Amino acid sequence: MIALIINISAFSLLFFTFIQDKQKAQRSLKQALVKFVNLLPMMILIIIMIGLILGFIPPEVIRNYLGSDSNIIEIIVASLFGAITMIPSLVALPLAGSLIEAGASYTPVAAFITTLTMVGFVTLPIELKELGKKMTILRNIFAFLFAIIISLLIGVLL
Amino acid sequence: MEKNKVNQLDFKDKINKGLLNTIKYIMILTIIILSVWYFFPNKTNSALNISSKYGLEMITIFPAVLILMGLADVWIPKSLINKYLGDESGLRGIIIAMILGTLPTGPLYIAFPIAAELLRKKAKISNVMIFLGVWASLKIPQISVEIKFLGIKFATLRFILTLAALVIIGNLIEFIITKKEKKEVLN
Numbered sequence: 524m525i526a527l528i529i530n531i532s533a534f535s536l537l538f539f540t541f542i543q544d545k546q547k548a549q550r551s552l553k554q555a556l557v558k559f560v561n562l563l564p565m566m567i568l569i570i571i572m573i574g575l576i577l578g579f580i581p582p583e584v585i586r587n588y589l590g591s592d593s594n595i596i597e598i599i600v601a602s603l604f605g606a607i608t609m610i611p612s613l614v615a616l617p618l619a620g621s622l623i624e625a626g627a628s629y630t631p632v633a634a635f636i637t638t639l640t641m642v643g644f645v646t647l648p649i650e651l652k653e654l655g656k657k658m659t660i661l662r663n664i665f666a667f668l669f670a671i672i673i674s675l676l677i678g679v680l681l
Numbered sequence: 682m683e684k685n686k687v688n689q690l691d692f693k694d695k696i697n698k699g700l701l702n703t704i705k706y707i708m709i710l711t712i713i714i715l716s717v718w719y720f721f722p723n724k725t726n727s728a729l730n731i732s733s734k735y736g737l738e739m740i741t742i743f744p745a746v747l748i749l750m751g752l753a754d755v756w757i758p759k760s761l762i763n764k765y766l767g768d769e770s771g772l773r774g775i776i777i778a779m780i781l782g783t784l785p786t787g788p789l790y791i792a793f794p795i796a797a798e799l800l801r802k803k804a805k806i807s808n809v810m811i812f813l814g815v816w817a818s819l820k821i822p823q824i825s826v827e828i829k830f831l832g833i834k835f836a837t838l839r840f841i842l843t844l845a846a847l848v849i850i851g852n853l854i855e856f857i858i859t860k861k862e863k864k865e866v867l868n
Contacts, residue, residue: 525825526829528825529742530741530745532745533748551755551756552751554755555750556696557699560700561695564705567706567707574730574732612823613823613826614739616829617735617739617830621830633835636827640818641843653796654797662850666814669849669850673846677838677842
């Protein structure tokens, strides 16, 4: 359903752009193609990883390690994992979905997604350069702490 | 014309680099899969079935998401962000920061220079922090992928909670950072 909505809006906007300005349409398609090709290796890797996780790791094991709604250590580990990894969030989301399918609880998955997107170890040098030490440290620490709160709330509410 | 040529080359280089990487990944993964398959043929078959199911699902949504991002790149000039976030404050400022952040215009490392530029133009720290957070975590095309793979309930809850958290974080940082420190950052 959501795929249909996104496809219809993307292609109608593309069509509209094409009528307005052919060059603009061309440029946007090139951009999209470059992004796609650059995402492709990670995408293939994640697709295979999802298969291996769901096919090989028994659900009991995943439930055991990622199945709790309130295990604070589990949540902190998931948050740390999200903060240091550099998976593009676009492909991390299907991976997160597969973990849920395999028996993980929403709480650690929410913590992972929140820190993956909001806390940036990899982008830290750029952030330090642009925003300075204090603002960068505050932003990342607060984002980390609030990721834990957000994930606990999602666990309670969902 | 000359510039066009350079862009053309740039484009081909980027595509080639991506394709080369893809081939490398495929080769390594094929070796891994074959060796796993040698020991556990049944489990590997079911793993590959699951993979192809997920692969198909990703293919139904990713091209459209990337086209939306490409379109945003050509339609939304970065100057728009400067123009609207630069001097708005109060609730209006917060709302503008949120809306501008959700626009599908590129990865986080582009947002940092924009944020620094906004601070230099005396935008409120809280609004700039909200803008950065929304940009990082709540982009519209990504939300659609989140809805597809994690469900609309999860995506909506995370969206609302993250938005609330960002407003709190923005104001906390605004409160902690003194004017003097803000000036030092920008010089």
